[in-house]
Amino acid sequence: MTNSFASTDSVKSALSAQKYIASDEIATIVYLAQKLEKPLLTEGPAGVGKTELAKAIAGATGRELIRLQCYEGLDESKALYEWEYSKQLLYTQLLRDKLNDTLGKADSLAEAADRLANEEDIFFSDRFLLQRPLLRAILCDAPTVLLIDEIDRADAEFEAFLLEVLSDFQVSVPELGTLTAKYKPFVVLTSNNTRELSEALKRRCLYLFIDYPSLEEELAVVRLKVPELNPKLARQAVEFVQKLRKTDMRKSPSISETLDWANALVSLNAKNIDKETLEDTISVLLKHEADLQKAKRQIINPPPPPTSRPRPDDFGRFSGN
Amino acid sequence: MESRILQLITALRASGVRVSLAESSEAFSAVDLMGIQDREHFRLSLRSTLIKDVRDLPVFDKLFPLFFGQGQPPMMGGNPMDDMTPEEAQTLANALRQFTDQLRQRMERLMNGEPLTKSELEALAQMVGLNQTDDLRYQNWMAQRMMRALAFPEVQEALRELMEQLQQMGMNKERVEQLRELVQQNLQGMQEQINQFAGQRIAENLSEQKPNENIDGLMNRPFNALSDADKKLLQREVKRLAAMLRTRIALRQKRAKSGQLDPKATIRANLKYQGVPMEIKYRDRVRKPKLVVICDISTSMRFCSELMLSFLFALQGQVRKTNAFAFIDHLEYISDEFTGSNADEAIASVLWHMPSGYYNTDLGWSLNDFNNEYMDTLNGQTTLIVVGDGRNNYNDPRLDIFSLMSRRAARTIWLNPEPPYLWHGDSDMPKYAALCSNVLKVSNLKELTEAVDQLLSG
Numbered sequence: 001m002t003n004s005f006a007s008t009d010s011v012k013s014a015l016s017a018q019k020y021i022a023s024d025e026i027a028t029i030v031y032l033a034q035k036l037e038k039p040l041l042t043e044g045p046a047g048v049g050k051t052e053l054a055k056a057i058a059g060a061t062g063r064e065l066i067r068l069q070c071y072e073g074l075d076e077s078k079a080l081y082e083w084e085y086s087k088q089l090l091y092t093q094l095l096r097d098k099l100n101d102t103l104g105k106a107d108s109l110a111e112a113a114d115r116l117a118n119e120e121d122i123f124f125s126d127r128f129l130l131q132r133p134l135l136r137a138i139l140c141d142a143p144t145v146l147l148i149d150e151i152d153r154a155d156a157e158f159e160a161f162l163l164e165v166l167s168d169f170q171v172s173v174p175e176l177g178t179l180t181a182k183y184k185p186f187v188v189l190t191s192n193n194t195r196e197l198s199e200a201l202k203r204r205c206l207y208l209f210i211d212y213p214s215l216e217e218e219l220a221v222v223r224l225k226v227p228e229l230n231p232k233l234a235r236q237a238v239e240f241v242q243k244l245r246k247t248d249m250r251k252s253p254s255i256s257e258t259l260d261w262a263n264a265l266v267s268l269n270a271k272n273i274d275k276e277t278l279e280d281t282i283s284v285l286l287k288h289e290a291d292l293q294k295a296k297r298q299i300i301n302p303p304p305p306p307t308s309r310p311r312p313d314d315f316g317r318f319s320g321n
Numbered sequence: 322m323e324s325r326i327l328q329l330i331t332a333l334r335a336s337g338v339r340v341s342l343a344e345s346s347e348a349f350s351a352v353d354l355m356g357i358q359d360r361e362h363f364r365l366s367l368r369s370t371l372i373k374d375v376r377d378l379p380v381f382d383k384l385f386p387l388f389f390g391q392g393q394p395p396m397m398g399g400n401p402m403d404d405m406t407p408e409e410a411q412t413l414a415n416a417l418r419q420f421t422d423q424l425r426q427r428m429e430r431l432m433n434g435e436p437l438t439k440s441e442l443e444a445l446a447q448m449v450g451l452n453q454t455d456d457l458r459y460q461n462w463m464a465q466r467m468m469r470a471l472a473f474p475e476v477q478e479a480l481r482e483l484m485e486q487l488q489q490m491g492m493n494k495e496r497v498e499q500l501r502e503l504v505q506q507n508l509q510g511m512q513e514q515i516n517q518f519a520g521q522r523i524a525e526n527l528s529e530q531k532p533n534e535n536i537d538g539l540m541n542r543p544f545n546a547l548s549d550a551d552k553k554l555l556q557r558e559v560k561r562l563a564a565m566l567r568t569r570i571a572l573r574q575k576r577a578k579s580g581q582l583d584p585k586a587t588i589r590a591n592l593k594y595q596g597v598p599m600e601i602k603y604r605d606r607v608r609k610p611k612l613v614v615i616c617d618i619s620t621s622m623r624f625c626s627e628l629m630l631s632f633l634f635a636l637q638g639q640v641r642k643t644n645a646f647a648f649i650d651h652l653e654y655i656s657d658e659f660t661g662s663n664a665d666e667a668i669a670s671v672l673w674h675m676p677s678g679y680y681n682t683d684l685g686w687s688l689n690d691f692n693n694e695y696m697d698t699l700n701g702q703t704t705l706i707v708v709g710d711g712r713n714n715y716n717d718p719r720l721d722i723f724s725l726m727s728r729r730a731a732r733t734i735w736l737n738p739e740p741p742y743l744w745h746g747d748s749d750m751p752k753y754a755a756l757c758s759n760v761l762k763v764s765n766l767k768e769l770t771e772a773v774d775q776l777l778s779g
Contacts, residue, residue, distance in 0.1 A: 028369075085594070199339060202373035
């Protein structure tokens with residue numbers, strides 16, 4: 001198992017060994033990100049496999065995956081480090097005797113304070129540092145893959161805080177100084193584009209936009225992940241999903257939903273995608289009531305094709321009177 | 322090669338993509354790494370380093386082939402004269418004789434399948450003013466003008482006639498068909514050539530454009546004196562200002578934290594000190610304003626409202642809730658359109674389904690709409706913002722409703738591009754102003770920025 005990729009082709013084969021089908025585009029940019037040691041910012045609709053890509057990279061390179069899930073209100077103490085106060089407290093209790101030994105022989109208060117000062121570094125050392133994902137990725141003894149998931153959910157301030165980590169792979173802990181990474185982690189950031197990321201953050205990353213896959217690509221994914229589904233049915237299913245994506249839905253079905261659906265079809269032992277199966281299972285694909293109704297109206301029970309005679313109001317509108 | 326990449330970067334910048342110095346140097350290291358043998362790898366190394374926004378991808382996809390196209394002139398169909406029998410050539414020459422010299426030359430040229438030379442293209446470019454064009458949207462139009470300058474429509478017509486003539490003169494029908502196809506191919510080749518040339522030239526013009534430095538001047542110029550190009554520039558500036566304001570406001574909101582003691586949080590935070598209250602926790606008092614914005618988007622006010630809306634939606638994180646309305650002759654709720662991340666598109670869509678008419682602004686009626694449906698959006702925590710010039714075309718101003726609104730809202734702020742000494746004629750501004758807590762004059766971007774800043778920090 002190697003820790004890095006040798007060429008774009010090896011990226012592709014290594015990722016497909018992890019059951020991730022990478023297009024040329026993805027493979028090239030992943031290779032580039034690794035070579036330039038730059039974070040990779042992936043954007044795209046929900047459920048096209050952005051997170052999956054990071055997992056696959058970790059699997060393919062045999063690195064540990066460290067994941068930081070972002071959410072509103074995420075701050076340093078949850079993302080970077082925190083002092084383990086209770087442990088510090090416990091240690092002071094347990095070491096009370098030892099402290100008495102050290103301090104007992106002191107003649108004056110000032111001397112005791114000096115002695116204590118000599119020892120106090122212990123209490124702000126690595127021992128009591130609770131490593132959160134970012135710090136763990138930086139201090140890890142082996143190269144890692146750091147996944148910062150859904151960065152667009154975190155606040156703008158947190159983004160600013162990430163900049164130091166992303167550009168220099170180092171963090172400053174006031175009590176300890178600056179900690180620099182022994183091995184630069186491979187950083188993957190994902191964003192669903194719910195808000196605009198800052199220019200500064202974008203500037204430090206390579207950009208990869210992952211869109212919904214083409215029919216053939218999606219079919220390949222389904223065949224790979226749900227091999228039990230028979231090929232004919234798989235094609236029908238994927239064609240149906242692609243058709244759904246073309247209609248205007250509040251939330252288009254993603255690849256993960258296609259896979260759920262494929263699994264559902266397998267477990268229901270469906271022989272064919274007919275009207276009945278569709279009506280039973282379509283809720284796996286569409287998660288909004290309005291979308292469901294729309295799909296049922298338009299695709300499952302399409303209205304009879306309209307007659308070609310123009311309606312009177314159309315006529316009236318264009319006739320100029 | 323390097324200068325070509327630099328040209329592409331300048332052209333990208335000129336079409337509104339932000340490319341920083343760090344990014345361009347990044348692009349070079351990426352190209353160094355991936356080499357330039359594989360065109361696809363080359364394209365992706367440039368794209369992933371230079372483009373950081375989905376919306377900019379199409380710009381890149383359009384510009385890239387113009388700078389790194391295949392470079393060779395498009396394929397011509399070939400020369401039909403090559404395999405003609407002497408009799409056929411004679412017939413053709415006879416048939417050609419009836420056209421004017423100029424047309425004949427052009428047609429012969431097409432039949433020979435000669436592409437246009439560099440100097441001919443230059444001359445054409447000179448003629449249609451291609452060298453002054455620096456917007457890719459004009460590519461097709463320019464190409465068409467160049468074709469017209471070459472008398473393409475006439476040549477095509479003449480060719481059709483020629484073919485008929487040839488048939489009448491007894492040339493084999495299949496041969497004529499063959500000839501027609503070849504000529505058609507040559508014609509398409511030439512069109513392609515012209516189109517490519519136009520695109521490349523525009524792209525080069527783009528890359529020579531000087532970066533604009535007079536943004537400060539624009540900030541102070543009144544809205545109604547702005548050209549379309551200025552507006553585009555300002556839109557970009559608004560984004561930058563919004564980002565700046567956002568951080569400023571976020572900081573200020575954070576600092577205003579000294580609130581009441583929060584006993585629960587204090588106890589929880591101090592469990593680690595065995596319950597000795599070492600850290601005192603306070604209730605956060607982040608006062609994010611709740612806004613109701615009513616924008617006049619009639620022709621006179623449109624630009625101001627547009628910028629105001631882009632501002633507000635760029636600042637969304639700093640505002641608890643915004644309910645935005647637009648009106649011309651009636652009121653419409655437009656917040657739904659702004660749920661995505663792209664304010665430009667949202668504004669365009671609002672302007673699309675509310676086209677402006679002539680002198681039909683009616684705030685009174687719009688206020689009536691508000692009263693009927695949306696009065697509950699106003700409460701003691703909301704700030705009501707009206708963006709408009711208060712010119713009501715002598716319609717009923719409905720002061721009763723407006724006074725009710727301003728009593729319900731915590732603050733009422735009116736942003737008006739006109740200074741008080743212009744408030745006469747059909748302006749109902751003096752009457753409305755009496756009911757507002759604050760009337761601010763915003764006639765340029767600088768004033769608008771200050772107004773927004775004041776709004777969100779007060």
